[in-house]
Structures are given as structure tokens and as C-alpha cells.
Amino acid sequence: CVVDECVTVMNPCGTGMDQTCNDPNTAANSLNDFICTCTADMSITKTNGAAMCSDDECLAMPCGGQTCNDPNPAPSSLMDFTCTCTNGIVATGGAATCESDECVAAPCGMGQTCSDPNIAANSLQDFECKCDNDMTLTNTGGPVGLCIDDECATSVCGMTQTCDDPNKSAGSTGDFTCTCPAPNGAISEVGKPATCSSGMMDECTSTPCGMGQDCNDPDTTAMSTGDFVCTCQMGTGSSVGTAAMCTINECDMTPCGSGQDCNDPDQSAVVTLDYVCTCTAPTTGTATGGTATCIQDECAGMTSPCGSGQTCSDPVTTPLSLLDYTCTCPNGVVATGAPATCIVDECTDLTDPCGTAMDQTCNDPDTSSSTRNDYICTCTADSSITQTGGAATCSSNECDSSPCDASQMQVCNDPNPSPSSSGDFTCTCPNGAVATGAAVATCIDDECM
Secondary structure: OEOOHHHHOOOOOOOOOOEEEEOOOOEOOOOOOOEEEEOOOOOOEEEOOOOOOOOOHHHHOOOOOOEEEOOOOOOOOOOOOEEEOOOOOEEEOOOOOOEOOHHHHOOOOOOEEEEOOOOEOOOOOOOEEEEOOEEEEEEEOOOOOOOEOOHHHHOOOOOOOEEEOOOOEOOOOOOOEEEOOOOOOOOEEEOOOOOOOOOEOOHHHHOOOOOOEEEEOOOOEOOOOOOOEEEEOOOEOEEEOOOOOOEOOHHHHOOOOOOEEEEOOOOEOOOOOOOEEEEOOOOEOEEEOOOOOOEOOOOOOOOOOOOOOOEEEOOOOOOOOOOOOEEEOOOOOEEEOOOOOOEOOHHHHOOOOOOOOOOEEEEOOOOEOOOOOOOEEEEOOOOOOEEEOOOOOOOOOHHHHOOOOHHHOOEEEOOOOOOOOOOOOEEEOOOOOEEEOOOOOOOOOOOOO
């Protein structure tokens, strides 16, 4: 009889399907001589039983709680297994050193932000939860219990759908409603984005760009959202999916005109008419949001155009009105557009330049405004007696020195009190006795006389 043990024996090489069976002697009296050969490694065989073809090192759980993989479980291939952390870190031939970011598991829940300051594997329960709507509310190692959780705050419905959360308490989740935009506004879903119809939908119909911007939706299919383009009508700026931040330099439109400088301190589109027009030298003046009224006062310079001693006045200060200023002398002489030629007659302008005695005349030989104290006072009685810049001494009355004998009641008289006439005074006694140029020696008091 022929006895092929590879056929007659049930699973002679095991059930792993990783080896082949061969019975070299199928004689009935030749038993237990079949040979099992590993398919992956034909050098591994065993007679009368299954060969040890696989040595999966992961069976010993060398990675602990990490994922283990033995790419080659042959007995001859050792220490080639890999250990993989949940965050993707891999090590070969031993357990990996995993970093554990506790925030990966989203322990804070909806409406809160999680941060793990130390993601080492041995650092646990140190993550911090902060409320999205109030970052001052925090908790370490677990969610904040008192957050107001508006599920719509995280754009759960997408760019174009409207979101409504009827219950914003922290424990109420999944009750928000997403509603499709026009023309599909009747379509809505609770707890997830709505499935809007695939019809045409121009996002610009809802005027997402606002005032002063043009909107263009290049793809108006309902499934294409957030691709509209906002472009500023004035100034510069554009944005995709949201209103643009427009910048407008109002000075680019030269609102101030010629002869004025323009400056726009705030070029945001929402701030208008804040540009400043400033008149250029020699004119002065500023205005905000409009053309400045420039003034050119010709008298206002560092140096007066009229010169010293004259009063300057500019009746019309517009830039086009030039050389209309007037120069006025102290004595009233006026000139327009140039310094006045002032005539200063000191004999007329001064008060009593030669005194009040009325015994002399005054003459100003140079009446130009720059010449002072050159007038001449001349004695009327004696024209040879003069004084420049002041009153002359015209009178020299010898009686002023009391040359007569007052004890005898003598009377003094100087018939010619000019300075050139001296010694002609007379002394007269009460009885009529007279002496010239000297006092009477003795007045005779004869009562009979």
C-alpha cells in the first residue's frame, strides 16, 4: 500500500499555511518520516511535525502599549520589530520614547482651547484649557466648567452657511443649526453643515464685500464657496473670501491744487476728508479736508519792507495781491509798494525846539528821516548867536547878577541884554542919581529935594 502521510495525516505541518509537506517514502511500513519545509526559508525543516517557520517578536509584547510590527518574523531575523507611538514616533528593536501631547485627545471640548506646556510622556494632567470667548477663564488638567460654548464661533457650518446655536451652555453640544445661503435658504441641518443643492449660487448676491468694493464670484456653483473676490473701487486692496482692507491716499487726487502741499495721515478707506492742505512759502495757511486759504502778508516777514521808523500795512493778503502794502512815516507821509521818503522837519515836528522865549528862529537844513538833531536855533536880536540841536542863549541881562546896591534901593536896567553888549547897564537911585556900568557910590538923601 502507498501511505503518503502528507495526505493521510490531518494538517501534518500545522494550519499556518507557511510551509510545505513532503513524504519521501510512502511505503506502508515507513511512517513518521514526512518533512515540513518553511515556505519563506527552505533551510528551516522538521521531520514528522510542523517546522518552526515564524518567530514573531511582537508576540512577547516588547513595545508595551505601543503598536508593534515584526516585518520579518523568520527565526533568523531578530530585533527588527518596530514600536510605534500613537503620535507617530517609531523605534526599532525596542520600545519608543513617546511624547504625549495631551491636547491631541481634545480633552477640553468644544469652545475651549487646549495647550500642553510639557509633552513628555511622563508629564500628565498638566494641559491647560481656556475658554475661547474669555481667555482669562482657565483650568489645568481638565475643561473649564463655566464656559459659554457658542458652537458657531468655530465656523462649524463653513464659509457660506449661517450658523445658529440656540443653547450656548457648555454642556449643550450638537444643537447648532446650519442654513444654506440664497437661493437655498430653506435647506438646513442640525449639528452639522447643511447639504446645499448643487445649483447656481453667486456669493456676491449677499454683498459680502460691503460699500465701496466690487465683488466677483468666479465659480457660482453651490459647492464652490468662499472664492468670491472683493476689490476696492477707490485706492488699492483686494481679498478672496472676505472684504478687502482698502487703502486710499486722498492726496493722489490732488485735492489741494497748485501752490499747496497735501498730506493724508490715515489712508484707510473708512477715514475720508482727513487730508491736510498746507500753503507753501512764502504764503501761510492750512485746512483739513479741503483747499487751504493761503495768506501772504507782505508786512509779516522777518524784515519789514518799509524800513526803520515806518509802519507797514498790507490791506489785501491774498497771494495774487502783491506790492499793495503801504509804508507810513511818523509824520504821515505814505508810500505804496516801497519804503516812503519821509520828510522830518524838526523845527515843525518837535515841541519848542528853540525854547519858549520867542527870541530866536529855527531852521532844519536836512529834513531826511535819517537825520536828527541837526536843526539850528538863531537869535533874533543877534543872528551871529546860534545853537545846533537845541535853543541858543540869546539874552545876557547883566542885571541878573544884581550889580546895583540893593541896600540903597538902586534899580538896575540893561538896555541891551545881548551877550555881545556888556557894561551898558545902569543903576538908578530913588532920587534919580544914575551910574552906568556900575552901582552908584552914594545916593544923596536930601528930603528937601
